[in-house]
Amino acid sequence: MGLLTDLRSSISRATSSLFAGTEPKRIGIYGPPNAGKTTLANRIARDWTGDAVGPESHVPHETRRARRKENVEIKRNGKSVTIDVVDTPGVTTKVDYKEFLEHDIEEDDAVRRSREATEGVAEAMHWLREDVDGVIYVLDSTEDPFTQVNTMLVGIIESQDLPVLIFANKIDLEEASVQRVSNAFPQHETVPLSALEGDNMDEVYDKIAEHFG
């Protein structure tokens, strides 16, 4: 993000918080690598501010730094909620640089990427403990949700008493099972969507406004 954009967003942030009297809630988008977090963050940002958050890719660990889009004002039923959207690197307990080599990435670049990925995950964990006010947990609904990382992450989020929504993404794909996702986390609300195709975004924004407003 350029200096000007930064400046502009910090000015608009200052004025909006001056008038609203409250800071926007910081909503972290968490989930395993490749779930579609950035695709979702970009869609939210594009729908309400006109520009994107960061690059999307089928290569896992594309996002290696938490990226923020500030002051996203979502209008719902005559009311509006303003949130800061934080797109985070996919959380994992392991990173092997050799896996990048399978995506036609050179060795040097793979080593650098894996270092950035590990730093990014550490940073995302830190953010989760200190700097977010709510969490959107994104899952690829074509995949098994009963993984240790998902169980741990949701447990960590719950222990912080953060409001959380589970997003069952990629429902445009035939193998998607929203039921499997909601069965895995029955204590939370599950919202089905396709961040890529833009399916069910009305409900997505309703739920965001309801839970984080």
Add this chain to the structure above:
Amino acid sequence: MPEVTTDDDAGDGIQIDMISAERMEGMRTMEKIRLILDGVHDDNIVILEDGLDPDEESKLIERTMSEINPDGFTGIEIETYPGSDGGDGGFLGRLMGSDDPSKLTVIGPANRIETLHKDETLISTLVTRR
């Protein structure tokens, strides 16, 4: 659970460190994490009688990330039993009273341990020799 350590003199065996709840009880978060990661760095499988709390798990992930390096350590594989799948703590959880947080936890080096199967009643893990 007694504390058991099977040491391998042959060098190609697999060492399992079983750490009792009692041993972990008085420890600080970082001491626990060090104990676990030191074991994993030595290519051991670490089994905790009483797992970590969410804050400790979060710090374990953070610490693991900072120790990953391209010349060897690729991180950890971790499984807990009973998992929190289904929210009622599973069979063992119900047996012990569902608010009992104790959960058996298996942790190993990511490049040597692979979970083959996991459900409410069983974790099946494949450990490969170097």
